[in-house]
Amino acid sequence: MVGPGPFAEITRMDEYRGQKILLTGGLGFIGSNLAIRLVELGAAVTIVDSLDPTCGGNRFNIETIKNEIELIEADVCDLPLMRKLVRGKSCVFNLAGRVSHIESMDDPFGDLRANTTGPLTVLEACKLENREARIVYAGTRQSYGKPDVLPLVETQLLKPVDVNGVNKMAGEWHHMVYRQAYGMPTVSLRMVNTYGPRQVIKHARHGFLGWFVKLAIEGEEIQLFGDGAQLRGFSYIDDVVDALLIAGTNPAVIGDYFNLGGLRPVTLTALVQMLIGITGKGSYRIVPFPPEKRAIDIGSVYTSWMKFHFATGWQPRVALEDGLARMVAYYQKYKAHYL
Numbered sequence: 001m002v003g004p005g006p007f008a009e010i011t012r013m014d015e016y017r018g019q020k021i022l023l024t025g026g027l028g029f030i031g032s033n034l035a036i037r038l039v040e041l042g043a044a045v046t047i048v049d050s051l052d053p054t055c056g057g058n059r060f061n062i063e064t065i066k067n068e069i070e071l072i073e074a075d076v077c078d079l080p081l082m083r084k085l086v087r088g089k090s091c092v093f094n095l096a097g098r099v100s101h102i103e104s105m106d107d108p109f110g111d112l113r114a115n116t117t118g119p120l121t122v123l124e125a126c127k128l129e130n131r132e133a134r135i136v137y138a139g140t141r142q143s144y145g146k147p148d149v150l151p152l153v154e155t156q157l158l159k160p161v162d163v164n165g166v167n168k169m170a171g172e173w174h175h176m177v178y179r180q181a182y183g184m185p186t187v188s189l190r191m192v193n194t195y196g197p198r199q200v201i202k203h204a205r206h207g208f209l210g211w212f213v214k215l216a217i218e219g220e221e222i223q224l225f226g227d228g229a230q231l232r233g234f235s236y237i238d239d240v241v242d243a244l245l246i247a248g249t250n251p252a253v254i255g256d257y258f259n260l261g262g263l264r265p266v267t268l269t270a271l272v273q274m275l276i277g278i279t280g281k282g283s284y285r286i287v288p289f290p291p292e293k294r295a296i297d298i299g300s301v302y303t304s305w306m307k308f309h310f311a312t313g314w315q316p317r318v319a320l321e322d323g324l325a326r327m328v329a330y331y332q333k334y335k336a337h338y339l
């Protein structure tokens with residue numbers, strides 16, 4: 001069985017021209033890349049971002065469009081404000097939140113507020129003011145926990161192994177409940193190791209790949225925990241932005257949740273060797289897991305994105321080596337803005 005072609009949704013992108021879009025967490029990695037594409041498509045974009053230091057927001061991320069968007073520095077848990085902001089919007093990208101698994105264990109209530117109360121506030125604002133707005137949520141593969149089968153499919157039970165996974169799962173299911181209870185057009189995309197330009201690289205708490213890129217660019221040693229044979233799937237940011245844009249317009253995805261993913265999984269050792277080959281610098285060493293990381297490690301994991309493909313025609317197009325090369329080139333040019 002073959003699904004629709006990868007370009008079946010291209011014409012739908014024209015639907016964003018002239019539309020008013022609200023984007024929470026728009027100064028972060030995924031949000032800023034999405035904002036840039038929306039502006040290129042002719043949308044009127046409003047960004048809400050608290051610039052919470054644990055969330056990775058960076059004003060430089062929207063440097064190229066800063067005069068073409070409305071930026072509001074505020075907390076998405078502010079219901080009166082969110083009620084005002086959702087009025088008249090055709091689509092709301094509900095992306096604000098925290099991503100660090102370790103930090104969620106250290107500050108579970110902060111993670112709860114960012115990843116459950118925040119998205120719920122956006123939903124409630126839309127329920128009260130604009131039930132027609134499409135709401136696209138950034139879910140996460142982390143909600144699955146350790147995989148029962150590989151590749152991960154949407155029918156696996158959700159068994160998160162850290163607080164972040166629990167709170168993101170709750171955020172997602174609030175979207176499903178609001179669809180069922182109020183008929184609101186919601187959808188969730190479960191992100192998987194998204195990487196690329198504008199990602200946090202100054203520490204590993206927002207994804208190890210950004211940290212690995214920093215170390216390789218600076219010619220330092222990369223430490224791999226475990227045996228280096230763990231398989232991982234990676235999604236390049238341009239492919240993820242395509243998926244978000246499709247989710248914001250396609251009627252077939254309403255009220256459902258979908259995995260994203262990359263073209264093929266690789267071992268962590270192969271990933272690091274590829275990265276070192278691109279930068280021409282750096283080295284790596286395999287080391288034992290620290291206890292706090294071992295407790296929440298999920299081993300090998302990669303996902304099937306076929307459910308979203310058959311619904312929409314989307315599929316990843318950027319190979320890992322090409323995506324890494326683009327990412328390295330970006331930080332070689334703009335590293336000062338991210339350290």
